[in-house]
Amino acid sequence: DGGITQSPKYLFRKEGQNVTLSCEQNLNHDAMYWYRQDPGQGLRLIYYSQIVNDFQKGDIAEGYSVSREKKESFPLTVTSAQKNPTAFYLCASSSGTKLFFGSGTQLSVL
């Protein structure tokens, strides 16, 4: 099955801890994105990557980091600098016009 896989589905972070959210796609898409969704709000762009080994900050990049070492993978690290990390995180990819999304990771703070 072609698609985007996010893991884990649920993740808990302790104070001061860094956590990494996984995003893998087998659609052969060049562009990948990370969005954050808070209840009752639209999606906000954290980071995006148009090509391997290159990525750019989105609107709310502070407290997050990413890497794009492989075309298929775009992991997101939520660092301890992100003081309000509780949210639903969505990964997406595109090749052309349409955006395809993974099923999301719900991150909560213990």
Added chain:
Amino acid sequence: KQEVTQIPAALSVPEGENLVLNCSFTDSAIYNLQWFRQDPGKGLTSLLLIQSSQREQTSGRLNASLDKSSGRSTLYIAASQPGDSATYLCAVRSGSGNTGKLIFGQGTTLQVKP
């Protein structure tokens, strides 16, 4: 700065009713507009994409229109069913190509009652 607004935030209708969801944007210089569906706790599924040169797109019971000059798009759902219950988001891609930023509205949560 492009801003995308969806009104109402929530909508409840009886089964079988035709309904319209609204999306407005502040900057008419868009590349395309996309409508998505999101089920609770899930990712987004693309429903319809309208290029800036197009006026509407149709898929089954769904019809999306675009009026760039007035900064508006509507998603028309015909003969609504309980399975249509979900949150619907519109997203506008600004700029002149596929690399432009995608700006999302807050979404309209639809409930279709049997």
